Amino acid sequence: MPELPEVETVRSGLALLLADRPILCRVQLMRADLRAPIPASLARRLRGQPIIAVRRRAKYLLFETPAATLLCHLGMTGTWRLAPSGDERIHDHCYLHFFDGRRLAYRDPRRFGLLDLIEPGRAEEHPALAGLGPEPLDARAFTGAVLAERCAGRKVAIKPLIMDQRVVVGVGNIYAAEALFRAGIRPSCFSGRVSRPRLDALVAAIRAVLLEAIAAGGSTISDFRQAGGDSGYFQTRFQVYDRAGQPCVRCGAKLRGAVLGGRSTVWCSRCQR
DNA sequence: CGGGTTACCTGACGGC
DNA sequence: TGCCGTCAGGTAACCC
Incomplete structure (x- = not known):
């Protein structure tokens, strides 16, 4: 599904939804892997953390918290949605539960997506992000x-x-x-x-x-x-x-x-x- | 190394 | 109706 415009659209939508910096009370993984294994420590590391920003690099989304950054690639069929209680669907692989009662669901039927953890300040070293070319909308970088x-x-x-x-x-x-x-x-x-x-x-x-x-x-x-x-x-x-x-x-x-x-x-x- | 093919996975659609 | 082949917005591991 998603090329840069779609990922940027998702990012801005999530940034608006999460502008009040809600705190994660539970990260619920429904399976252990997508395209790659999801770190077993992901849920524990993010629990209790506020989402302070949602950024984009290339086709990746970065949910930033003080303790760690949640890295997400949507693959071909990945989606994030606000999922009220009762809205559980097939191929929901991860739920982010917030203390205010809201819940975000990551759904990805083909499982070509990626969920991973980045240590604070280490985004450029992550294997998925290292070696990426310039952002096309950066007129100085892409000429x-x-x-x-x-x-x-x-x-x-x-x-x-x-x-x-x-x-x-x-x-x-x-x-x-x-x-x-x-x-x-x-x-x-x-x-x-x-x-x-x-x-x-x-x-x-x-x-x-x-x-x-x-x-x-x-x-x-x-x-x-x-x-x-x-x-x-x-x-x-x-x-x-x-x-x-x-x-x-x-x-x-x-x-x-x-x-x-x-x-x-x-x-x-x-x-x- | 450069360049090309295949695999990964599920679902939708068209033809028979 | 249902079965089968084909194709799909991405990436990376292979092969030569």
């Missing part, structure tokens, strides 16, 4: 020059390259396709052969599409929901994603579809070179 350096001499196609979280974070299959369409770049283009002006355009397109999607509350495909339960609506603005065989919004040509780097890819062979 055409930075992307050009990562592309130089590379034969990997540009679409899988911009989905590589070591190059730039937060871009997944949907927004990679949308950004490449906006920039007029064919997804299968060798990274090392995309000109510098076109890489500048791609950086701008990535930033623009992510910002527009955040403003729209993310894209709701299947069961993505904001933390408040609302749907995002950016999916109504897809120009290429999931539109193979349909007409290009710009020129009317039939959009092409293929598998690239193991992921479904859609593009306009007339508008994208």
